[in-house]
Amino acid sequence: MRIVVLAGGVGGARMADGFARAVLPEDLTVIVNTGDDFEWHGLLVCPDLDTVMYTLAGIANPETGWGIQGDTWGALEMLGRYGGETWFRIGDRDLATHVYRTFLLRQGLRLSEVTARLCRALGVRAAIWPMSDEPVRTIVETEEGPLPFQEYFVRRGCQPRVRSFRWEGLEGARLSPEARAALEGADLVVIAPSNPYVSIGPILALPGVRELLQDRTVVAVSPIIGGQALKGPAAKMMAELGEAPSALGVARCYRSFLDGFVLDRADAALAPAVEAMGIRPLVTDIVILDPSARARLAEEILRWVAS
Numbered sequence: 473m474r475i476v477v478l479a480g481g482v483g484g485a486r487m488a489d490g491f492a493r494a495v496l497p498e499d500l501t502v503i504v505n506t507g508d509d510f511e512w513h514g515l516l517v518c519p520d521l522d523t524v525m526y527t528l529a530g531i532a533n534p535e536t537g538w539g540i541q542g543d544t545w546g547a548l549e550m551l552g553r554y555g556g557e558t559w560f561r562i563g564d565r566d567l568a569t570h571v572y573r574t575f576l577l578r579q580g581l582r583l584s585e586v587t588a589r590l591c592r593a594l595g596v597r598a599a600i601w602p603m604s605d606e607p608v609r610t611i612v613e614t615e616e617g618p619l620p621f622q623e624y625f626v627r628r629g630c631q632p633r634v635r636s637f638r639w640e641g642l643e644g645a646r647l648s649p650e651a652r653a654a655l656e657g658a659d660l661v662v663i664a665p666s667n668p669y670v671s672i673g674p675i676l677a678l679p680g681v682r683e684l685l686q687d688r689t690v691v692a693v694s695p696i697i698g699g700q701a702l703k704g705p706a707a708k709m710m711a712e713l714g715e716a717p718s719a720l721g722v723a724r725c726y727r728s729f730l731d732g733f734v735l736d737r738a739d740a741a742l743a744p745a746v747e748a749m750g751i752r753p754l755v756t757d758i759v760i761l762d763p764s765a766r767a768r769l770a771e772e773i774l775r776w777v778a779s
């Protein structure tokens with residue numbers, strides 16, 4: 473069974489890790505949001521790609537979910553002494569990823585090719601592809617005006633109220649050829665428990681992706697439990713956009729192509745409403761902090777889809 477996971481953020485990386493533990497590497501492709509990418513002191517940083525890559529390589533920082541375990545901050549401290557901005561915390565080892573990625577891009581490689589090289593070097597055997605080789609940048613329209621994603625997320629700690637989102641560069645962007653081939657050949661597409669607006673939204677905004685999903689078996693895992701996001705601002709964003717923050721609201725975002733929806737036991741009461749939308753519900757434990765829980769959830773989803 474060829475599985476494609478659509479992922480962004482720490483929740484996406486953890487779900488991808490679960491499938492990496494449950495299936496053969498050649499059967500797994502992870503398509504990752506690049507709307508969070510940005511230029512940091514002249515280097516291209518791809519936080520979601522790196523979070524998935526480090527998690528599958530077994531070197532992610534287990535406390536934050538992003539960055540590298542045991543990383544140090546010497547370069548950042550020195551940058552601060554020069555008067556450079558240090559609100560986005562890049563560790564010393566993580567820095568090497570951005571230096572080398574930017575170097576390879578300047579040699580003319582596509583972001584997909586660069587990502588494949590980095591993954592190979594770190595021993596990651598499943599395929600990880602950026603959603604697009606062309607730059608797409610999430611802009612958060614807030615009540616204080618437009619903010620580039622990381623300015624909103626890290627610098628402003630998600631404080632300004634959200635009005636809407638837009639994606640710079642979308643008109644010139646397309647699904648990367650590798651990601652398209654994987655989706656076309658997928659037996660199952662899993663939308664990870666990622667933020668539906670800023671992690672999955674950019675992937676779905678690419679031309680042709682929603683149409684491709686309509687022809688495939690697609691299941692999504694809720695990033696919301698009991699009205700709270702497992703991590704990050706998804707529930708806050710839903711409330712500010714006038715949508716009740718609940719797993720049901722997430723199912724609604726995907727309803728035009730969704731076949732199944734996985735909710736936590738705490739939200740079992742919502743299952744009939746999911747079914748009423750014509751979507752098959754699976755109620756189980758969806759907190760996947762540790763690797764064994766990730767693998768268990770992935771295996772349970774595979775058994776459920778097969779049945």
Ligand code: FO1
Pocket residue numbers: 480481482508518519520522523538539559560561562563566622625626671
């Ligand atoms: N998140 C933070 O909240 N603060 C940081 O300083 C920060 C640095 C960082 C560096 C590299 C990286 O790959 C991710 C980093 N993140 C940080 C996480 C990142 O902003 C978010 O995970 C995503 O962009 C949201 O999906």
